[in-house]
Amino acid sequence: MRSRLVVALLALATRLSAQEPVDQATIARIKDEGLNRSQVGELFNHLTNVIGPRLTGSPAFKQAVEWSEARFRQFGLANVHTEAWLFGRGWTLEKLTLEITEPRYFPLVGYPEAWTPSTEGELLASPVYVGDWTPEQVRARKSELAGKIVLPWRPQTAFITQDRPQPTEHQQPVRIGAPPNVGTTGPVERREIGALMREVAAAAVLHPNQGQHGTIFALGNRNTPDDAVPSVILAAEHYNLIARMLQAGVPVKLRMNVQTRYYAADTNGYNVIAEIPGTDPRIGDEVVMVGAHLDSWHSATGATDNADASASLIEAARILKAASLQPRRTIRFALWGGEEQGLLGARAYVQQHLAGDANAQAREKFSVYFNHDPGTGPIYGWYLEENDAVGPIFDAWLEPLKDLGARRNIAGKIGSTDHLAFIAAGLPGFNTVQDYTDYDTRTHHTNTDFYERLKLDDLKQAAIVLATFAYQAAMREEKIPRAARPVP
Structure with a gap:
């Protein structure tokens, strides 16, 4: 019985992949902007070399928060603000x-x-x-x-x-x-x-x-x-x-x-939020969200964990605005604090805006959360969290990005990063698949996590992938499918 079900699902996935709309012309515009007029190198340089270590609660972390807000405003995003949550000294x-x-x-x-x-x-x-x-x-x-x-x-x-x-x-x-x-x-x-x-x-x-x-x-x-x-x-x-x-x-x-x-004068942690408002009168208040954690540990400048992702996220927002794209759904960007202490910023956001009976309507209008965190190098694809329904959708969206090295989604799961806060609330949350060369042995939470660990071309590619997936999800007729809950 199970084997017949698997065959049926694979056949359905193949049909859906062939049917999933892909806006090739718009993706070409995203790629052109991201490759030929990129600002991600300057963003990454500022986070790592100018601001430096961004331990949550430290003056440098708060400087990074203010700087990120300023960049979102500079690039024309709307509803730019910070959200505070209790952290400690x-x-x-x-x-x-x-x-x-x-x-x-x-x-x-x-x-x-x-x-x-x-x-x-x-x-x-x-x-x-x-x-x-x-x-x-x-x-x-x-x-x-x-x-x-x-x-x-x-x-x-x-x-x-x-x-x-x-x-x-x-x-x-x-x-x-x-x-x-x-x-x-x-x-x-x-x-x-x-x-x-x-x-x-x-x-x-x-x-x-x-x-x-x-x-x-x-x-x-x-x-x-x-x-x-x-x-x-x-x-x-x-x-x-x-x-x-x-x-x-x-x-x-x-x-x-x-x-x-x-x-101890300010014991709050902070998230930075910015939006490109949706334009469709019917689904404009539905939300596609893209996030990365802004904080780091203290012994280096947090280049691979997680300045690369933060810079690529801000650059993805810039690309979408610079290309004058008008998403149907709202695309919301988030830079989290407190990830290194237990996904604190993302969990605070979900608790305030998406979890519980009081936020049932917000959950209904939430489409998907894309997270960019562990690893180095280009984005290869996404961990699908065993959500079979999204496989053919994401496979179709990767096709026009294969020339940039985005080539493979993985059905399994990844832990220990911010998308888990959304999954815990019953929402679709996905994290990027990247390379781990020198990550566990040399850079992850270490005193060697500096600017030299990243390549500019990889940062450009990551921003293009984030912008593409955010835009495709925002333009799709339906929200991203949610994982089937196990039958009791």
């Missing part, structure tokens, strides 16, 4: 010194965790290695750790060495490589370390990470308590150097100074 790093001073001078590569507090001025101290101690031993020898720089992990021996593969038709992309902290955690569990270091009054704590060649994966917790011990992530090779010298009985001294600042 912001944070920035103001000074960092990390050095071995004895037995020989050696500068260290490291980065503080976000929201870590400052050290009490400059520390010049002998570090203590406790990677083999149990929690009970740590507490029993508290006097040896008070005011010291503590290394609570064994030397890092497992690394992220491969990027996730491109998924097959129904597979989700998964990160491959070393599982978290394999061969590294000692008797003390990671979740215990913060509280244990506070208990023994350590002056600072150093962590290794799973990056190689100086790559540091630096994140942090916005709910870090005020009395937390300052926490710095070292390049694995440098952490291991210190740990092994201490294990060998070599006296070591470190100079360390971490100065950070909290921002």
Whole structure:
């Protein structure tokens, strides 16, 4: 029975793909504007090199919000505004010194965790290695750790060495490589370390990470308590150097100074919203939405995660306006904050505008959400989230973009990004398929995620794909089909 159903669906998909209208002339105009008069390079440069890291709640994030609003207005979009939601205090790093001073001078590569507090001025101290101690031993020898720089992990021996593969038709992309902290955690569990270091009054704590060649994966917790011990992530090779010298009985001294600042005057996060209003009297109030997260982590400039997508989204909006297109439905653009802390901006938007009984009419008028996030390189297509009905539609829309490398939609799902907020509300949400070369091993949430990681031609292509799909969805006679709900 199931095999007959699959055959029938495939036959239907083939017919629908052949029938799905594709506005070749308008797509040619979109491509001409996006290839020959692109501004995406300037947008990307400003986000990465001028504004820099965009940790939600930080002054740089708010600068990015204001700049994005200004660009949308400059390009002629309507209803440009920000929407606030409760986030918590912001944070920035103001000074960092990390050095071995004895037995020989050696500068260290490291980065503080976000929201870590400052050290009490400059520390010049002998570090203590406790990677083999149990929690009970740590507490029993508290006097040896008070005011010291503590290394609570064994030397890092497992690394992220491969990027996730491109998924097959129904597979989700998964990160491959070393599982978290394999061969590294000692008797003390990671979740215990913060509280244990506070208990023994350590002056600072150093962590290794799973990056190689100086790559540091630096994140942090916005709910870090005020009395937390300052926490710095070292390049694995440098952490291991210190740990092994201490294990060998070599006296070591470190100079360390971490100065950070909290921002509590405004504890909101922000989304930036802009529109091209629909022109059809019948369906003009229906919405096609395109989004990307504007925020980043703090140790680099967030180029691949997610300045490339933010710049391409703004450029897609510019292309549609510059080409003087008049979509039937409203095309709404969103730049989210707080994605890195749990899709907070997108979830706040959905909760306010689309979720629950009070927003039933808005859900009825919502067609589709397109999200641009993880990966690098050009957009290959879309993860279809096992929504069989959209496959032939999106396949047809990719056809005129194949010369730009957009060639394949994938039936399966992808997680951990903003389209999930829309799917949770029962709405169609789709994320781009991209390449993962050097993404998991070198750039994703790391200190190497800089401007050089992207190619201008890929940014141009992404903007054209976003503009094309937004326009086609806005012009389609029907809204985008919703995924069939499982039968109880």
